[in-house]
Amino acid sequence: MTSDGIGEIEHLKDKVNKLSRDKSQLQLIANMMSKIGASQGLDAIIRTMLSDIMGVIGGMNSVIFYYHIDDDLFCADALGQQKKIDRMDDNLVKSAFERRQSMEADGEFVDTALMAPEFAKAYAWAVPLIAGDDLVGVIKLEGQYVGMNDLRESLSVFFSFVAGILRNEMLGHSNLKKANDQLNEMNAEISNSNLALMNIVEDLNGKTYALKRANKKLMELDRLKSTFIAAMSHELRTPLNSVIGYSSILGEGWLGPMNPEQKENLSIINRSGKLLLNLINNVIDVSEIEAGSIEAHFESFDLRELLEEAASCVENDIRKKGLLLRLAIQHRIVISDRRRLLQCVINLLVNAEKFTERGEIALLASSAEIPLHVAISVSDTGIGIAQSEISRLFKPFVRLDSRLKVKTPGAGLGLYLTNKLVSEILGGDIQCSSILGKGSVFTLRIPEKPDEKSLGD
Template identity: 40%
Template sequence: MMDTHGQPIERPTESAEHDMLSAIVDGTSDAVYVKDLHGRYLLFNTAASVIVGKPAAEVLGADDTAIFAADEARMIMEGDRGVMDAGEVQTYEETLTDADGHTRTFLSTKGPTRDAQGRVTGIFGIARDITPLREAELAERRIAERLQSTMDSMLEGCQIIGFDWRYIYINDAAQQHNRRPREAMLGQVYTDIWPDVELTEVYERIRTCLEMRVGHRMDNEFRFPDGTVGWFELDIQPVPEGVFILSIDITQRKHAENELAVHRDHLEELVRSRTRELEAAAAELTRVNRELQSATQAKNEFLASMSHELRTPLNSIIGFSDMMSKGLVGALDDEQKKQIGMINRSGLHLLSLINDVLDLAKIEAGAVTLEIEEFDLATVVAETAATLRPLAASKGVGLLAETVSHCTIESDRHKIVQVLLNLGGNAIKFTDAGTVSIEMVPTGSDVRITVKDTGRGIPAEQLDRIFDAFTQVHHPDNTRPEGTGLGLAISRQYAELLGGQVLVSSTPDVGSTFTLVLPRR
């Protein structure tokens, strides 16, 4: 025997060959063993010793009954006999328990050993641990089963067509979409199942996906062999096996869209007809609106004129009657003082009514000018309470005012005073006995001023109307308070102009609570 350089290679001795063979056998990760005709171990390598947890010295000369459990030993020996009887090498799987008590799977290759005359002298075996492989296969199988179960439970159809155009997978929903059992389709060629499908767009999309590996989404109208038509939303995507088709049955939606289109056309005609009518009505409304604007202008001019014409003599009457009541134009007896006082109060009341009407007219005309300034609201509330206290005292009603020491606000001082006088005046007017309380509480970016009375209260059915102009509360005793019914309407309008609101809650025969909510800035 020569090497590549033509030099003779010295043949190893028999002892050296034996050492090399032993090194190979002990170095492999597979279990290697040899048995005699009686099943006694003659060779047992390191890997085999690790599996059974016994050194080779303890195993050599023993048979399988001394190493494995009875049922496992019986299985091994039956396999060995089968190999020796057949006289040829066989490969099969064996399941054994290792030294740690774990069940492991081995791929065993066994064959007979022979002497120089060819007689069978025993058996050799090589066992490879394939437990990780089998566990991975089991895990993969379970995942596939779960995936199969998940896809079968989907409402969307799922189909896979291979590169040879044969159906590979069809879930339950796709079976319904195809309107035929999956058993009749699996393994069949797509074009054989659907005659003339090559002429359709969906065929071209599938072909492109198979050849170019490009996905598509489309709405497809499909005509079945029985002549019926179905609409499907298709998502065609490339997968390693070929093409995956996700289908959603949108037949009902398409029918609804078609019906909707018919109704839409009808509706458009109705709209055109109605538009013509509305245009005619709009023209009439424009004419009426011009007349209303003209009437409103005349009303405003009248109110402006009457404001001057009524206020001038009223101020004279009020001023002169006040002078007379104070004795500045001569002494008066008691009866004269009483009559002059009635004239003065009636004049003041009439002036208040005129002012309310004019204020409402300004609000409706959008002619109210706000004078925003920074001031202490606590002072304003205290001063308003002081103004109302004589009126409350004249009725024998207590007036309580509770405010914080200081509360700066940016708003219209005069509008707030007017609202508080309206709310406080109403509370006193409708309270025959008890108390009226005014409380101010800052709440973050807002401030709340609550006017609470113990008066007659407001029936629930009238709460929604008390802020309407010229509306007054009617009580069971049919008493009707004096005034125009404009105070609350003006108060709410002013509050909203200032960015706030007026809230109300009331219980008949218990009292009412009005809350003015204002932003601090």
């Protein structure tokens, strides 16, 4: 260890020792203040104060000078001896009275106020007792050790306390009664305030209970609503699948040739049916998520194969618009809910296709900045989104205003559902960055494998 380190340790030891001494001193002073506060009457207060100071400071003699009863000057010592004096002959005490500050002197003192000359002292200390603007008196301590006792520095609070006690005692019982009356009034006000507060709290508790009941009822109604929507959607999906299936069969000519107008009408039926089926599926998923009935089914799979499958589902629609579909994907094994991840990626690709008129759509996969996470990004060169609108994207039934809104079908559930699935089922998050008029990038970040808690659930 270096000399600097040793010095630092010694410095810390000194600080600890000083703090320990200060704590002991403050405890000692607190005990003295407690004893004085418990004393009854002026004489008892003075005796307790002077004897305690002399015992703690180490002085051989202690005395107090104070004005009392028609401003007469009195002197009292620790033995309880008290007398009225006509004039102040002690120059040290006189200076403390006049200057209202502590005075010190050393040397051979041949006389004191209450003791014979043979008890000569080596040091004297006179301390004024000041309460507010009032000079209550002066304490004088004499002895061999008074001048070197480091406890003196901590006694200012004690002397202020003593000054206040003495002043209150000297003011008499009338002022004390007045203070007690004021205190009683304050206590009465506090009691009234407490009673009013208790009434407010009781009323608040009643309203809180009613609010909890109402909230519980609303939650139950919301659960029933979600359950009802899911059940009805299932009932709608069955005949809708038949409509889509039969329109496809008719359109492909399996039941005989059809003219162009009939084919176009069947194509419209088929496309509209698929849009409605997708909407119903989204409504079912949202209802199940809000009802807490969707469970994750984790399995190991190749991320590249999943993303290529997602791209193939929307590739025809993208190419029909004359857009380029670009993939940048490597083989990577992950453990997640394959069906829900595929659903999320398809939703993002469909969203990109809807709002892109020219340019390209890119599907990328890479390691996320979060350890053990993978990032899947869908970028486009579409109409873009204003920064002020991005926060609204993932709310249900929200469709941002744009020139493509009228031409683009949808109920505003795709991004909301995707965000819900990613955050609540896949354990990840979704982010969006966009420049209005230039395009957008949506990025899913999911763990490469679920944590133990998710697997346990």
